[in-house]
Amino acid sequence: MTTLLTITPWPAVSAGILLILLVAALYFARDTAHQAIQAAAAALAHGLRVASHSVIHAQARLAARNREVLLAAGREAKERVVEREFIRIADTVRKDLSGYPDMHRRLSEAIRRIEEDQEKAVEVPPEVPGWAQAVEVVANLDAHNAGAEILSDIHKSMLKAHAEAMDVYRKASSERHSLLRRMMPDWRLIQETLGRVNRSVESVIGRSQAIDRHMQEYETIVRGEDQAVSVLSSSSIVYFFVSALVLAVATAGTAVNFTLIARPMAEMVGGTNYIGTWRTADIAALVIIMVEISMGLFLMESLRITRLFPVIGALSDKMRVRMMITTFMILLLMASIEAGLAYMREVLLLDEMATNALLRGDSTGALVNSHLWITTAAQMGMGFVLPFALVFVAIPLETFVHSLRTVVGLLGIAMLQALALLLRLLANASRHLGGIARRLYDLPLFVPLWIETRLRSAAHPANAPGSVAGKSWKEART
């Protein structure tokens, strides 16, 4: 630089010459430089726009894929619901129809008994005494005293017959009443049976209405309507957060479980062995908990509560029951081991406390609290119960896995949208930066550009203001 300033004996003059040369060079290279700047800015903007379009396409593909997955998941879930409803209806119908012959027989018998009793209970009118005409004849006899005696005898006989008839009538009425009383249980039986039938029919009607509703929703899903996608999407997000919350609680339970068994595991596998940077005892405790969770998953699969492993779901019922029993037995064994380890933990803790108290010379530290058995029992109880409680982790885990796909898809779409927007903004910015760069290039050339404008306006005075010739300078100024 200093050498350049020595081209003349006066540095200021040298600098002035150099400046003029530089401005002249820039002026002559102006068109080429402008084209280069414009080309570079346009290329960058174009590249960014292409990238933005590409990201938008990727986002659209991801959205379509997410939609397909969501609809497929919704279809599958709805099929499960409808299947379950059909199974319930089948159960109801099977239960009622299996009892139908018996119910029909009982109803028929009850009705027959009622009919028989009703026939028996028909009231028979007492016979009209046949002596009335005989009495009339005797009364018309023309004989003194003889007729009176006969009448008196007849009167007595009639009184006696009346008394007997009344007895028979009362007895018959009593029998009729008893027959009517005997009908009551049959009426009640009929009423109860019909009530049961009514309830079953109502249940079937209710289930069929639910199936109708589910089928309508299923149809909207099959048709791939936006409303169905929207509902499924929001449901997925809700399921995701709820299952994540439950899994967080389960993780806390696992941590408690780990604390219970980590210390006694050191007694079994050694307290100072390491695998990598982890203590072997800690890994062993974690493995036990993981095995318990795995057994819980298999148990839930065998019970067909979850459907994470299609292989288990496709097993025969006999095999599934065997698997269920096996996994439950392993779980029971693990829970018993954990309870034992929890007890061992308490024993070790007491031993350590006693040793530390002895080493510290603290006589009170070694005293044993008489209520310590409560803590021990609580620890053992927790050690036994927690493995079974962790079995239910399978349910939120399944929901989490299923909803995670949708949530990750939605997050991906949002990120791609943001990226596309950013790329588009950058494309616009690069285009504008090209314009700014051109104007910055022209800034030191204001003198030659002004001269050029003057010369052009002198050459074409008619077009001076706002003319084509004036455009270059105007362009340079703007």
Added chain:
Amino acid sequence: MKRNLVWFAAAPVLLAAALWLGACAPSPPRNTGVYLLVDTSGSYNRQVRKAEQITLYALTRLQSSDSIAVARIDTGSFTEKDIIAKATFDDRPSTANQQKRAFASHVEKFIDQSAPAQYTDITGGLLQAIEFLNEKHTARKEILILSDMKEELAKGYVRDIPLDLRGFDVVALNVTKLRTDNFDPRQYLARLDEWRGRVEKGGGHWRVINDLDRLDGLL
């Protein structure tokens, strides 16, 4: 869905593989070795009782697989015979606790029966401590010296030997002042400086703790 399940099933296998690979790599030692030298010379024998306090403190701080030894400093300390008690604690915490109790009892017996020595061979004790701890291959090596740090060698004992104390922490505990130190404290300071120089020249780290009620930072 199937892909998710494949990953879900593959995760434990990958974890197991990672653990197996981790297990194959030899894990560095993490244990601690402590060697306590107790000065039994005539000028310091009254302070020996404090060795029990330090031993018990060390025992509370040590864990399974750690090593500890208590040795006396007498006329000629570079010998295994001067080791009063030594132990490497078992992997199992319950056994380690039993060992700690037995160790504490052993040290207590020694202190009750300790007899004063004529000379003070601190260097010999240090050499013995270095040998012991190097054999144990502990990750952390601590040599505790309960002494006034005044070395007095019997005739014929050569102790002008450089100490290889790389990786060792040497802690002088309860360095009492001698009667002559009271007349001229420079002797006391010079004594400590000399030991600091020897330890640091050997690559070790030197510390002095005179307040035995504040042993918190010791181990």
